[in-house]
Amino acid sequence: MLDYASLAALAAVLREGGFERAAAVLGVTPSAVSQRVRALEERLGAVLVVRGQPPAPTEAGAILYAHAERVRLLEGELAAVLPAIGASQPMLRIAVNADSLATWFLPAAARFAERSGALLDLVTEDEGHTARRLRSGEVLAAVTADPVPVQGCRTVPLGAMRYAAVASPGYLRRHFPQGVDAAALAHAPLLRFDRRDGLQARWAQAALGLAGLDAPAHWVPSSQGFVDGALAGLGWGMNPLPLVEEHLRAGRLVELLPGRRLDVALHWQHARLGARLLEALTAEVVAAARASLPQAPAATPPRGERRG
Structure with a gap:
């Protein structure tokens, strides 16, 4: 079995972008965070984090990070019906391109937050590169120009x-x-x-x-x-x-x-979790996009030629 205290430390380091920030979130010292991550690496016999500014996950680290974020989401949902669990307020980390944020996305996010009580951690990224964030486990869903589903994800066309x-x-x-x-x-x-x-x-x-x-x-x-x-x-x-x-x-x-x-054709990709919150967010995003975006794109730039 995995040591979930160590797994939480790994996820916090990657999510917050550093050991000190992770320590502040977890309420422990940076040394304790480092020790937990190192203990997990020693147990698994693999390097999980490339120490840098900011730290980056290795392939194995990305897999564990994605797992930890999914567990955190499911625990947040469980706390809604079993408050004694004491899980924190659920938060979904989503990658969105800047132009979608500036036009149609935020009203959908606001409706979701109002109805669910969940929090959103929005990561701004070029729509040609948001799928990379999904593959690395950094986010649970993304607005992307890539129609090819990331492994373990579902893709829904949004419009253009x-x-x-x-x-x-x-x-x-x-x-x-x-x-x-x-x-x-x-x-x-x-x-x-x-x-x-x-x-x-x-x-x-x-x-x-x-x-x-x-x-x-x-x-x-x-x-x-x-x-x-x-x-x-x-x-x-x-x-x-x-x-x-x-x-x-x-x-x-x-x-x-x-x-x-x-x-530029856009798609919504999200993890196949079966999580209630992720499905609710998907419904709001898809409805907002299809009400705001043209549904018959005339021309789509080839990969790598898109913007924010």
Whole structure:
């Protein structure tokens, strides 16, 4: 049998991102946390944690971490009917891309929290990489662009996040006086969310046949910052349509090529636990997504070319 005190220490280290933070959560010393993790490693004959900043699980550590998080969720549910167990308030750790957080996801999260009394630990991650969080056991569910189910998980299609290539009218006049073409696009400063953000290049290829987009870039790692950057004339970028529709109607923003938009298909993947809370969250997320997102994506960027 596993030593669940040691397993809880391992999970806390990985969840909190360090031994000292894990110690604070568990109410023990960092030395005690380290000893518990090391004792578990010695018993299993395997390294479970790569000591670093932050610590990272090995393959064996990820398996145990996922197991510990599932046990924690089930114990939280059990405490609702058997309070004497004394389990903490249940918490679900979920990976969500920034653009979903900024548009449709949070109302679903709020309804779930209100009805269940559970807490959510939301991890922001690019939708092209949230499935990795599931595989490592860091999260119990994720909004992802990957339709292939992670082992032990169920996948539900959500719809598509629709993006528009937008800029301020002044920016468009300065950088595209003769209209938006491949030559001008190659030199016009653009906005990028992070180093994995390839949506602008994908749109340029689809709209103008541009094989590559090596334009100067401003790095803006925020969904609202992306909108504000475009409004300020900092650059052009791909923004979720719900965040810019009002600005487009008011003329504060304009599309580089009106009507040429890009859809990114999203999916909800969650652990096959049979847990009541996870099923309830899934119902809220799927309902919110299908009410808010287009259900027939026109074009999906290839893997690795998605944003926040």
